[in-house]
Amino acid sequence: MFAKLKLLMRNIKHELKVYRLVLKDKRTPKLAKFLLWLAIGYAFLPFDIIPDFIPVVGHLDDVIIVPGLILVALKLIPKEVIEDCRRRVDNARTDKSEGSPGLAAKSE
DSSP states (O other): OHHHHHHHHHHHHHHHHHHHHHOOOTTTTTHHHHHHHHHHHHHHHSSSSOTTTTTTHHHHHHHHHHHHHHHHHHHHHHHHHHHHHHHHHHHHHHHHTTTSSSSSOOOO
C-alpha cells in the first residue's frame, strides 16, 4: 500500500511539473491557461462553493470541480504541446539522475 501511495505521489508531482510547463508555453490557448489557473486557485482558496463542514457533499465539490477544470483545459491544449512538455519533464528527470541541470530549456 505504501508503494502505491508513493507511486501516486510521484505521478502527481510529475503531472504538476508538466502543467507548469504547459502554462508557460506560448502555444497553450489562453482559455486553457485560465482554466488551469482557476483549478489551482480553487484548490487553494480557503472557501468553497459548498462548505467542507457539510459531510461528504462538502468535499465532493473539490473532487469534481478541480479535476473537471483540468480535464477541460487539457482537451483545449494541442496534444503536441502536452507531449512536448511531458518529454521535457522526462528528459529533466533523466538529466537530473545523470547530474545535469533539469528543466533548463525554455518553452518555445
